[in-house]
Amino acid sequence: xxxxxxxxxxxxxxxxxxxxxxxxxxxxxxxxxxxxxxxxxxxxxxxxxxxxxxxxxxxxxxxxxxxxxxxxxxxxxxxxxxxxxxxxxxxxxxxxxxxxxxxxxxxxxxxxxxxxxxxxxxxxxxxxxxxxxxxxxxxxxxxxxxxxxxxxxxxxxxxxxxxxxxxxxxxxxxxxxxxxxxxxxxxxxxxxxxxxxxxxxxxxxxxxxxxxxxxxxxxxxxxxxxxxxxxxxxxxxxxxxxxxxxxxxxxxxxxxxxxxxxxxxxxxxxxxxxxxxxxxxxxxxxxxxxxxxxxxxxxxxxxxxxxxxxxxxxxxxxxxxxxxxxxxxxxxxxxxxxxxxxxxxxxxxxxxxxxxxxxxxxxxxxxxxxxxxxxxxxxxxxxxxxxxxxxxxxxxxxxxxxxxxxxxxxxxxxxxxxxxxxxxxxxxxxxxxxxxxxxxxxxxxxxxxxxxxxxxxxxxxxxxxxxxxxxxxxxxxxxxxxxxxxxxxxxxxxxxxxxxxxxxxxxxxxxxxxxxxxxxxxxxxxxxxxxxxxxxxxxxxxxxxxxxxxxxxxxxxxxxxxxxxxxxxxxxxxxxxxxxxxxxxxxxxxxxxxxxxxxxxxxxxxxxxxxxxxxxxxxxxxxxxxxxxxxxxxxxxxxxxxxxxxxxxxxxxxxxxxxxxxxxxxxx
Numbered sequence: 001x002x003x004x005x006x007x008x009x010x011x012x013x014x015x016x017x018x019x020x021x022x023x024x025x026x027x028x029x030x031x032x033x034x035x036x037x038x039x040x041x042x043x044x045x046x047x048x049x050x051x052x053x054x055x056x057x058x059x060x061x062x063x064x065x066x067x068x069x070x071x072x073x074x075x076x077x078x079x080x081x082x083x084x085x086x087x088x089x090x091x092x093x094x095x096x097x098x099x100x101x102x103x104x105x106x107x108x109x110x111x112x113x114x115x116x117x118x119x120x121x122x123x124x125x126x127x128x129x130x131x132x133x134x135x136x137x138x139x140x141x142x143x144x145x146x147x148x149x150x151x152x153x154x155x156x157x158x159x160x161x162x163x164x165x166x167x168x169x170x171x172x173x174x175x176x177x178x179x180x181x182x183x184x185x186x187x188x189x190x191x192x193x194x195x196x197x198x199x200x201x202x203x204x205x206x207x208x209x210x211x212x213x214x215x216x217x218x219x220x221x222x223x224x225x226x227x228x229x230x231x232x233x234x235x236x237x238x239x240x241x242x243x244x245x246x247x248x249x250x251x252x253x254x255x256x257x258x259x260x261x262x263x264x265x266x267x268x269x270x271x272x273x274x275x276x277x278x279x280x281x282x283x284x285x286x287x288x289x290x291x292x293x294x295x296x297x298x299x300x301x302x303x304x305x306x307x308x309x310x311x312x313x314x315x316x317x318x319x320x321x322x323x324x325x326x327x328x329x330x331x332x333x334x335x336x337x338x339x340x341x342x343x344x345x346x347x348x349x350x351x352x353x354x355x356x357x358x359x360x361x362x363x364x365x366x367x368x369x370x371x372x373x374x375x376x377x378x379x380x381x382x383x384x385x386x387x388x389x390x391x392x393x394x395x396x397x398x399x400x401x402x403x404x405x406x407x408x409x410x411x412x413x414x415x416x417x418x419x420x421x422x423x424x425x426x427x428x429x430x431x432x433x434x435x436x437x438x439x440x441x442x443x444x445x446x447x448x449x450x451x452x453x454x455x456x457x458x459x460x461x462x463x464x465x466x467x468x469x470x471x472x473x474x475x476x477x478x479x480x481x482x483x484x485x486x487x488x489x490x491x492x493x494x495x496x497x498x499x500x501x502x503x504x505x506x507x508x509x510x511x512x513x514x515x516x517x518x519x520x521x522x523x524x525x526x527x528x529x530x531x532x533x534x535x536x537x538x539x540x541x542x543x544x545x546x547x548x549x550x551x552x553x554x555x556x557x558x559x560x561x562x563x564x565x566x567x568x569x570x571x572x573x574x575x576x577x578x579x580x581x582x583x584x585x586x587x588x589x590x591x592x593x594x595x596x597x598x599x600x601x602x603x604x605x606x607x608x609x610x611x612x613x614x615x616x617x618x619x620x621x622x623x624x625x626x627x628x629x630x631x632x633x634x635x636x637x638x639x640x641x642x643x644x645x646x647x648x649x650x651x652x653x654x655x656x657x658x659x660x661x662x663x664x665x666x667x668x
Contacts, residue, residue, distance in 0.1 A: 002065070003031030003515075004076040004151075005163040006048035006130050007172065008139045010218045014158075016040040016047030018668040019661070023654070024163055024171045025049040026661035030342075031078070031164060031515045036666060039066040039074055045215075046132045046139065048076045053518055055080070055264050055368060067099075069108055072134055077104040078164050079127030079149045080522065082260035087122060107131065116140060116210065120227050124260070124528065128205070130162060139213040145228045146375070146526045147207030147502035150511055154202045160213055160220060165512075166344040169202055170648065171657035177648045179641070181457070181464040182473070184605055187346040187644075188453035188637045189470060191446040192503040194477045198345055198644060207502050226479075228528065230497050232535045234485035239536075243554075246537045250530075250555040257527035258284045261371055268369045269294040269362065271521070272315060272322070274307025276549060276556070276564055277373030277382070279314045281524055283559030285371055286318035295320040296362055296370060298354050301328045302579060313561050325361045327354050329583030333590060337643050342516040343508040344648075346640025348633035356513035363517045370514075374505055375525030378497050379534040380549040381542040385441035386492050390543045393438050393488035429471025432495075435478050439471070440492040442500055447471055449630060455610045456638065458600070462607075474499060489539040578618060578628045587635060588615070594642040603645045606638055614638075 005024035032051030040047030084103035126148035427448035544550035
């Protein structure tokens, strides 16, 4: 795992400033502290830089990027390719030669031999890369299938500037930081429009997509192309197999995904909560490894949210060496600002802070790589919102009374998460209904905040979103071809994968807080071979009666404790601020620091009067628990927005990048 950066100018004759490329690498030094490199040949109008975290091929010189195949290709890569040894061997047998043992080097050689489309078909893993083809005079920006690895870009008119983080793009002096009004609105309601950011003019390459950028007469032609998507079969195309076919298939594909991700030239550990996902990964990894696996667990100081006892039971059952990080309110909010610097978007819950502190602990004990459980809920319908949609829209023959009974039981068992993982009030978007057939429950808590969010926006900007419908913007980004004719559960999972998985779980719950401490996370469940098999599993095998992730439970029954095998899904999140007086006072003190009336008027992003009303509601005894969960999220988002402004708008990020390069001694 590393960080990439680059500039592609509108004319080949324009020389890229070497120091700017180095500055862009320096500001993401946390992503790759082991080495750096840059490449900007004369007469090409393109340059790339790279900060390296050494995991495969630890030789500093041999693995240095960008790779430059003179006269043909310049290439920089962030991420991991699995099964790369087989591809290397096949290419070597066909006469290709390699300069390193790095997995990264397979791409330029595959590209030269097969072109971009066939190259992407062969890649397995988590990745984002840039590739310039001199013969085509084209720049490719490519992101992995689920968006595990980030990739941002901006068009200044004269340059395409890109990098692994927003701050890398802002390190270029021609890219100025400004909070976008629609982006601000979406920060407040948590759910983002795919491909967007909080910043004006800065976009993301969407998961499973590539950008091909060519130039002619000083103008850019930008082509966006999808190369992969989560393709559930249409209902009339489904083929029914035996239960054992699906159970053994999940077991086979998951074990293969875990085994591939244990491959590294450094030790590999596992994140471990009390959920079936991380426990399954640890169980399979322990079975496949010759040595005990180190397991890393977060412990919260609130018994309602702490999963340490079950995690410890799992660790002991497989002989893992467990490392427990105990976190309290003070630690979480003391590290809130640092977390926003890395997430570059707001967070609704301090779980992001907890994950950042855990990655710090992982590096403290000299580990660089962990396997994680992200993606299991997406593939096997683990979230309570999926069960709600299944009961309401996908249970043929269920009458209204039965559906109501199911819903009441679901909400009673997930009371802690109502207002976040489940809506406190039903919300319907006509635009999403038209595209999907219903408004998935996973979006309802956040779209339902739209009215409050608009009141929170500063009056100087409020008119810009007065008629704006977030549901419409999200619906426009959903591909009808992957929704039409599908089962309601398939649709709900697809919408979550396109929105909350990439925009939340893999961003502020994944790469950004992991790489903040130079640590690589490998989510085995998001192996695309496993995901493609998971699309074939009938909905009633994913959710069987009231039991979520049924097929996964059966597939890993032999490697997890019986307690966990029978346990209902429990969403992993930190205790909200309103549940803890110390935490609430910490949140208020941060709001006083970053969102004081003077700061709010200077930034003109958040309305001071309505923010005060929201704080008063949160302290009122008549406010319901579900409303407090939702208000807690909104207040965290307000704090995040003001910290974003403080860190990225009020400061000159390009100057910060120059200062960082000077501090590191990275001078050209």
